[in-house]
Each structure stands twice: as structure tokens, then as C-alpha cells.
Amino acid sequence: MRIALAATCLADTLFPGAPRATVRLLERLGHEVVFPTDQACCGQMHVNTGYYREAVPVIRNHVETFAPVADGEWDAVVMPSGSCTGSVRHQQAMVCRRAGLDDLAATAEAVSAKTYELSELLVDVLGLTDVGAWFPHRVTYHPTCHSLRMLHVGDKPLRLLRAVESIDLVELPAADSCCGFGGTFALKNADTSAAMLEDKTANVRGTGAPVLTAGDMSCLMHIGGGLSRQGTGVRTLHLAEVLASTREEPTPLPETTFSRPERPARTEATR
Amino acid sequence: MSRTFLGLPRTLRRPDDADARHGTPDEPFGPVPHPQEPLRWGDDFPAAAKQTLKNDQLRRNLGHATQVIRTKRAAVVGEVPDWEALRDTGSAVKQQVMAQLPDLLQQLEENVVARGGVVHWARDAAEANRIVADIAKVKGADEVVKVKSMATQEIGLNEALADEGIAAIETDLAELIVQLADDMPSHILVPAIHRNRSEIRDIFLARMGDAPPDLSDVPRELAMAARAHLRRKFLSAKVAVSGANFAVADTGTLAVVESEGNGRMCLTLPETLVTVMGIEKLVPTFDDLEVFLQLLPRSSTGERMNPYTSLWTGVTPGDGPQEFHLVLLDNGRTDVLADEVGRAALHCIRCSACLNVCPVYERVGGHAYGSVYPGPIGAILTPQLTASTGGVSGHHDPNASLPYASTLCGACYEVCPVKIDIPSILVDLRAREVDADRSSRGVDPWKTAMKAASWVMADGDRFALAGRAATLGSGLGGRDHAISVAPPPASGWTRSRDLPAPPRQTFRQWWAAEHTAPVEQAGTVETEGDDR
Numbered sequence: 001m002r003i004a005l006a007a008t009c010l011a012d013t014l015f016p017g018a019p020r021a022t023v024r025l026l027e028r029l030g031h032e033v034v035f036p037t038d039q040a041c042c043g044q045m046h047v048n049t050g051y052y053r054e055a056v057p058v059i060r061n062h063v064e065t066f067a068p069v070a071d072g073e074w075d076a077v078v079m080p081s082g083s084c085t086g087s088v089r090h091q092q093a094m095v096c097r098r099a100g101l102d103d104l105a106a107t108a109e110a111v112s113a114k115t116y117e118l119s120e121l122l123v124d125v126l127g128l129t130d131v132g133a134w135f136p137h138r139v140t141y142h143p144t145c146h147s148l149r150m151l152h153v154g155d156k157p158l159r160l161l162r163a164v165e166s167i168d169l170v171e172l173p174a175a176d177s178c179c180g181f182g183g184t185f186a187l188k189n190a191d192t193s194a195a196m197l198e199d200k201t202a203n204v205r206g207t208g209a210p211v212l213t214a215g216d217m218s219c220l221m222h223i224g225g226g227l228s229r230q231g232t233g234v235r236t237l238h239l240a241e242v243l244a245s246t247r248e249e250p251t252p253l254p255e256t257t258f259s260r261p262e263r264p265a266r267t268e269a270t271r
Numbered sequence: 272m273s274r275t276f277l278g279l280p281r282t283l284r285r286p287d288d289a290d291a292r293h294g295t296p297d298e299p300f301g302p303v304p305h306p307q308e309p310l311r312w313g314d315d316f317p318a319a320a321k322q323t324l325k326n327d328q329l330r331r332n333l334g335h336a337t338q339v340i341r342t343k344r345a346a347v348v349g350e351v352p353d354w355e356a357l358r359d360t361g362s363a364v365k366q367q368v369m370a371q372l373p374d375l376l377q378q379l380e381e382n383v384v385a386r387g388g389v390v391h392w393a394r395d396a397a398e399a400n401r402i403v404a405d406i407a408k409v410k411g412a413d414e415v416v417k418v419k420s421m422a423t424q425e426i427g428l429n430e431a432l433a434d435e436g437i438a439a440i441e442t443d444l445a446e447l448i449v450q451l452a453d454d455m456p457s458h459i460l461v462p463a464i465h466r467n468r469s470e471i472r473d474i475f476l477a478r479m480g481d482a483p484p485d486l487s488d489v490p491r492e493l494a495m496a497a498r499a500h501l502r503r504k505f506l507s508a509k510v511a512v513s514g515a516n517f518a519v520a521d522t523g524t525l526a527v528v529e530s531e532g533n534g535r536m537c538l539t540l541p542e543t544l545v546t547v548m549g550i551e552k553l554v555p556t557f558d559d560l561e562v563f564l565q566l567l568p569r570s571s572t573g574e575r576m577n578p579y580t581s582l583w584t585g586v587t588p589g590d591g592p593q594e595f596h597l598v599l600l601d602n603g604r605t606d607v608l609a610d611e612v613g614r615a616a617l618h619c620i621r622c623s624a625c626l627n628v629c630p631v632y633e634r635v636g637g638h639a640y641g642s643v644y645p646g647p648i649g650a651i652l653t654p655q656l657t658a659s660t661g662g663v664s665g666h667h668d669p670n671a672s673l674p675y676a677s678t679l680c681g682a683c684y685e686v687c688p689v690k691i692d693i694p695s696i697l698v699d700l701r702a703r704e705v706d707a708d709r710s711s712r713g714v715d716p717w718k719t720a721m722k723a724a725s726w727v728m729a730d731g732d733r734f735a736l737a738g739r740a741a742t743l744g745s746g747l748g749g750r751d752h753a754i755s756v757a758p759p760p761a762s763g764w765t766r767s768r769d770l771p772a773p774p775r776q777t778f779r780q781w782w783a784a785e786h787t788a789p790v791e792q793a794g795t796v797e798t799e800g801d802d803r
Contacts, residue, residue, distance in 0.1 A: 007778050007779070009728060009734065011778060012734075012738060012777055012778040012779055013737070013738045013741050013773065013777055013778075014741075014771055014773060014774065015771070015774075016774055016776065016777055016778035016781055019778045020778060020781060023782075035779070035782045035786065036731075037731050037735070037779060037782075037783075038730075038731035039731055040727070040728045040729065040730060040731050040733075040734035041728035041734070043728075045724070046721060046724070046725060046728075047698065048679060048698055048701075049701060049705075049717070049721065050674075050698065050700075050701030050702040050703075050704060050705040050706075051702075051705055051721040051725070052702045052705075052706075053706075054721050054722055054724070054725035055725070057725055057726075057729035058725055058728045058729045060729070061728070061729045061730060061731070065731070090695075091698075145678070145679075145680035145681055145682075146679075146681070148681075149680065149681030149682065149684070149685050150681060176682075177630055178630045178678050178680035178682070180630070180678060181678060182677065182678025182679055182680070183678075183679075184675075184717075185675065185677065185678045185679075186763070186764055186768075187760045187761070187763045187764060188317060188675050188763075189316065189317050189320065189631075189675065189676060190317075190763030190764065190766060190767075191317070191320060191321045191324055192317075192320045192324065192631055192634055192635055192676075193678070194766070194767040194768070195324050195330075195634045195635075196630050196631070196634060196678075197767065197768065198767075221770075221771060222768065224769075224771070225764065225768030225769045225770060225771075226767065226768050228751070228753045228768070228769035229753075229755065229767060229768050229769045255751070256750075256751040256752070256753070257751070257753065257769070258748065258751060258752040258753045258769065258771040258772070259750070259751050259752040259753075260752070260774070
């Protein structure tokens with residue numbers, strides 16, 4: 001398949017490991033990955049904060065960048081984020097219609113019909129649960145709210161994780177409880193957000209897992225922020241980073257929550 | 272008796288300063304003094320939540336109680352094979368009601384009157400309170416017994432009656448606790464959810480007047496004391512006041528759904544019954560009740576069937592109250608109805624399932640919402656009823672902060688028996704607030720930031736530049752790549768969380784280096800990166 005990657009603004013800028021692993025994984029599975037460089041952001045932050053008018057140009061850019069998928073130039077768009085996929089699916093067209101942009105809304109719907117969150121793409125579209133991954137570590141999984149309740153991905157990410165060779169997957173208590181991020185909620189209601197985070201990190205620590213994974217870097221940034229502050233040493237890895245890991249090319253465990261190991265400088269030979 | 276009593280956890284030891292805090296019987300027990308406006312009191316949500324979050328006991332009480340109700344609900348909902356179809360039907364019936372509300376209300380009025388009832392129309396709280404007070408006065412009553420009712424909480428009926436020299440006695444156990452403590456409800460279904468047994472015993476001893484002096488905090492003893500106290504009231508009261516869970520337009524039938532039997536007493540013993548009902552509580556036909564009497568008990572108390580369901584139609588000679596008044600209350604509802612998105616808040620059947628699953632409510636409790644309607648439904652209903660968003664009441668209205676009191680986690684929508692898409696309405700109310708602010712000249716850092724972000728994020732090249740600029744800060748986090756101190760507004764974040772330092776290379780820089788033909792890459796220098 002020819003799959004266009006929507007890296008998401010947050011991961012592109014702050015957590016490039018997630019989209020890189022998505023590329024690595026899909027290429028290993030024999031698919032061609034395309035990265036349309038006009039992309040920036042899906043508009044979720046603006047919409048959820050109530051700035052519909054400011055969201056319109058952001059949404060327009062996203063929709064126009066990925067419109068070729070509606071014409072069959074690519075087979076699918078993949079987003080390694082439950083909340084961004086949720087925004088594409090449930091908000092973009094609504095905001096366009098509010099602004100009187102019915103044509104853009106129609107294109108947005110056509111694009112969203114072929115846009116998938118990573119676990120949806122792997123399980124529903126590609127028909128895989130075993131992606132040939134190897135990850136010999138204890139891992140616990142946080143199902144993010146939007147993937148769970150907006151996209152209804154159900155246990156797809158867990159099925160993918162269970163099929164990973166040598167993984168020690170441990171259940172996270174009260175897993176479906178929100179971590180308290182909520183975008184600008186974490187700033188506007190910082191105290192309440194922190195109280196929710198406290199319970200989440202306590203549950204993560206209780207599993208004894210050195211790795212927390214999820215399908216959304218925004219939630220992982222939040223939980224990771226707490227784990228880092230508390231000096232727990234628990235690392236956060238995107239689901240794609242776990243699934244991309246193989247015996248031949250394992251995803252190394254970072255030293256601390258937010259650190260990433262240095263990579264050797266790219267040489268001409270690797271180009 | 273199980274560990275819980277009305278969802279209340281076993282007593283935890285009171286703080287040492289409890290006696291000082293509770294003080295003499297003349298001082299309020301609660302942290303909430305009785306507000307002038309039952310739909311708008313206290314600080315805005317972030318400030319009020321900051322205070323309630325400090326109360327560890329409250330958090331433990333609520334965490335335990337909501338967990339118990341959540342589990343019960345999930346179990347009994349899970350055993351209904353057509354639950355989703357029931358939700359769809361409930362939602363469809365309520366949509367129909369909203370679409371035909373004026374006609375259905377007139378039909379209700381005709382049928383109630385035809386069966387010997389009297390119908391009053393109240394535009395707001397003051398009118399409704401006036402109507403009820405006048406009826407009580409005509410009947411010469413200086414005391415009325417009350418069935419638990421959110422509508423009368425919303426209009427502050429008890430206080431209004433007190434001003435007229437009429438004592439309103441709450442007969443629902445939890446509502447009685449709240450009333451005796453001169454407190455405010457913190458939950459729609461379990462208004463005293465923030466109280467534990469020992470507090471309830473103290474309240475009864477200090478305020479009930481006829482509580483046994485050796486009263487313990489065993490739930491059965493507490494219930495017996497309240498029962499003896501209330502029985503005297505039921506037998507002496509001439510007038511009862513109730514709300515209504517449902518009103519059937521095509522028959523004129525009213526319905527009250529309760530668990531303790533106190534409602535049945537109020538609805539049958541006194542000579543005169545006054546029912547105050549929000550105009551949205553209608554269902555078109557008697558058959559529609561079948562849907563809601565399945566949805567409501569499982570969603571609210573986690574029971575398969577409701578214990579006491581009372582239905583009455585007008586007046587039945589020789590049986591029950593011989594005078595029946597129905598007060599139809601607007602109090603902002605028609606304004607809510609006028610909003611295409613927000614009107615779904617009127618579908619609410621007050622089950623409170625959304626409160627019990629809400630991770631925000633569970634931490635901060637009901638009082639932080641500053642309204643008798645707390646939790647997710649309160650966050651969409653309260654600001655609409657008080658016209659607090661959209662700048663109508665000014666930006667210092669604490670209720671304007673309510674639509675932001677949610678992470679949009681979606682747990683509320685998932686359990687709502689009538690499928691109110693609360694997250695979408697919250698977002699819509701935020702948009703209304705933002706739009707209302709557009710004309711203001713003041714400098715709002717959020718507005719400035721959002722506008723700037725919109726410009727950057729609407730274009731791949733501009734965004735690439737911004738990302739590249741961010742990589743300049745890749746050294747900020749030191750060896751662990753974590754930033755622990757940041758300026759406002761990010762300081763709210765870094766008080767309890769670290770931020771990741773930007774990577775040395777954005778994703779798109781990596782992509783350009785890895786996936787673009789070397790010729791096109793001649794001008795860029797991409798030699799090193801970290802693995803993020």
C-alpha cells in the first residue's frame with residue numbers, strides 16, 4: 001500500500017521518534033510511506049479550546065495536503081495519535097460547515113474516511129496483529145481517552161502488543177481513567193490536572209514496568225512529565241516505537257523518561 | 272448492611288479540628304454557606320477546585336463512593352442486551368420532545384386540567400417560588416414536606432418559603448442531611464455524597480432536635496432516627512412539594528422515581544400537592560415511560576428496577592391529595608432550547624451517571640462547580656441556564672469557566688442513558704465564549720497565542736521553520752532532556768510535571784535527510800540527530 005503519514009504537529013516537533021518508528025514499521029511490513037511536507041497540524045488544539053475561526057486555516061491546510069488520498073493517489077493516511085485522528089473524524093467537517101465552507105467540509109469527510117489511527121491501520125486495514133516485533137522488556141499500556149471513546153479502538157493496541165515477541169505486558173490498573181492532560185486543560189485547570197496525573201503515575205509505578213506505552217504522544221508527554229518529575233525512571237515510548245522494534249534493529253530503552261539515545265551520524269552509505 | 276450507605280464510605284476519622292470547625296449548632300456544618308443563587312456561587316472553577324482538592328477526606332470519600340456506584344452501574348447495564356438500542360430510543364424521544372415542546376406542553380396542560388389539576392406557568396425562579404408560597408399560604412400551611420427535587424433546588428424554593436415564614440422539610444435522607452447542615456448538595460442523586468457517617472451523626476445530633484442522644488454512626492441507626500423524625504412530619508403536613516421525573520403529555524400523568532418511600536408518603540398523604548417541573552421533563556406518550564424506566568434506575572443507582580415509582584394523574588376523589596398544582600418552570604430553558612447544539616443538555620433525565628464516571632468530578636467534588644448541577648452535565652447545563660457563556664453576563668461570571676472544567680475524556684458521553692454528547696457541547700460552549708470575546712479590546716494571552724499558532728500551523732513551510740527554531744532549544748533540558756521550570760502559562764504545567772526538551776532534529780528534518788534524493792538534499796546539513 002501507499003500510505004501517507006500525518007506525523008502530527010506535536011510528534012514532528014517534540015517526539016520525532018514516534019513518526020520515525022511508524023515509518024520504520026510500515027516500511028518493514030512492505031508498504032511505501034509518503035510524507036507530504038505541506039502538512040502541519042490537524043487543528044485539534046484550536047477546536048478544543050474554542051478557537052474555531054483560527055482552526056479553519058489549519059484544517060484547510062491539513063485537508064488540502066491529504067486530499068490526494070480521496071482521489072486514490074494514496075491508499076490511506078495514518079496518524080500515530082488517537083486524539084488527532086478523532087479530531088479529523090469528528091471535528092474538522094463540523095468546523096468547516098460552521099464557517100460556511102461546505103466544499104471543504106465534504107473534502108474533509110472524504111479524507112477522514114481514509115484516515116486511520118495506527119492500530120486501526122494495522123489491525124483493520126492491513127489485517128495484522130503480529131507485526132513481527134521483538135521487545136524484551138516489561139511494558140504497561142495506557143489506552144488514551146480519545147482512542148478508546150472517540151475512535152473505539154477497543155483492544156486493538158493490546159492485541160498488537162500481546163503478539164510482540166518476548167514482551168512482558170502487564171496490566172495498568174484503572175487504565176481507562178483519564179491522565180488529566182486534556183490539552184489546554186492541563187494549563188487552565190493545572191491543579192485538577194495534577195491530581196488526576198498523580199493517580200495515573202501511581203498506577204504506572206505500581207506495575208513495576210520500566211516502559212509505559214500509548215498510542216498518543218500528547219498523553220505520554222503528560223504522564224511522562226509526571227514520571228520524569230518524580231524521578232521514577234519510567235520511560236515513555238509510543239506504541240509504534242515498541243512495534244517497530246526487532247531483534248535486528250531493536251528500539252533501545254532510553255536512559256530517562258524523556259532522553260533518547262544518541263544515534264550515530266548518518267553517513268552517505270545509509271542514504 | 273454492606274460497607275456503603277447511599278454510596279457513602281465507612282467513616283474515616285474526623286480531623287482533630289473538627290469540633291472547632293463544626294462549632295455550635297448555629298454555625299453551618301458545611302464549607303458552603305448558603306448561596307443567593309443556587310446556580311451560581313463561589314469562585315470560578317479553577318479557584319474553587321484548588322480549594323476542594325486540598326480536602327483529602329473529600330477525595331477519599333468521593334473516590335470510594337463513585338467507584339462503588341460506577342461498578343454497580345456497569346454490572347447492571349452490562350446485562351441488558353439491547354442497552355444501546357434503549358439509549359438510542361431515549362435520545363430519539365427526547366429529540367422529539369424538544370422539537371414539539373410547545374405543543375406537548377399545551378397537551379399536558381389540557382390533560383392535567385381535564386383531570387382536575389391546576390397548571391401554573393413560571394418564567395423564572397421568582398415566579399415559581401411565588402406560586403408555591405401563595406398556594407401554601409392559601410392552605411394556611413406553615414410547614415411543607417418535600418420530595419427530593421432538583422428543580423426546587425435550582426430555584427432556591429426552601430429559602431424563598433422560609434422568607435415567607437413557611438418551613439420546607441426535606442424528606443429524602445441525603446437531602447435532609449444537606450438541609451440540616453445548612454449545606455449545599457454536591458451530587459444530583461446523592462446530594463450528601465461528600466459526607467461520611469460520623470459527620471451525619473454529628474449533624475443529626477446537633478440539628479434534628481429529636482435524634483436519640485446515644486445515636487451511633489451505624490447506617491441502620493441513622494436511617495431509623497431520620498425515619499422517626501420524618502414520620503411525624505409526613506403525618507402532620509397539609510402541603511407537599513415535589514419535582515417530577517417525567518410528565519406524560521397525552522395522559523397528563525406525572526411520575527416521581529425514588530428509592531426510600533418518602534416520596535410516596537409526600538405524594539399520597541397531604542391534602543395538597545404542588546409539583547414544580549422543568550418544562551423539558553416531558554415525554555409524549557405513556558408508552559415512552561417504558562424506555563426511561565429502564566434507562567434511569569440502571570444509570571443512576573445501579574438498580575435493575577426502581578423501588579418506588581409513583582404515577583398520578585390530576586386528582587382522584589377520595590384517594591390521595593385532593594388538590595394538585597403543577598408549576599411548569601422555564602428559568603432559562605427556552606433559551607437553551609434555542610441553541611441547536613446546546614439544547615441536547617435539556618435531554619438530561621438527572622441520573623448522574625456522568626458525575627460518577629467523571630475523573631474531574633471524582634477529584635474536586637460537586638461544590639467546586641458552584642451550582643446545584645455539578646459534574647459534566649452541570650458544566651453544560653449551568654452556564655446555559657444562567658446565560659454565562661457568550662459574554663451575556665460578562666467575563667467575570669464564574670460559570671463561564673465551567674465549559675473548561677473537563678479534559679474531554681468522553682467518559683460522560685459513553686454512559687449517558689440519553690446519549691448527550693457532553694464533550695461536543697463543552698467545546699461548542701468554549702467556542703461561544705471565544706467568539707463573544709472577539710470584540711473586546713483587552714489583551715488576552717490565549718487569544719494572542721491561538722492566533723499566532725493558527726498562522727504557523729496553517730502552512731507546512733512556516734511550521735517547518737518553527738520546528739527548526741525549536742531544535743535550537745534542544746540543549747535546554749540537560750542530560751535527561753527534561754525542563755523543570757518554565758515561564759507562565761507553562762509554569763502551571765511545570766509545577767508538577769517536566770517538559771521534554773526539543774529534539775535536535777524534527778521528524779521532517781529526519782525525513783528530508785532519509786527519504787529525499789541526495790541531489791535535493793545538497794543544500795541541507797543533516798548529519799546528526801538523536802533518536803527521538
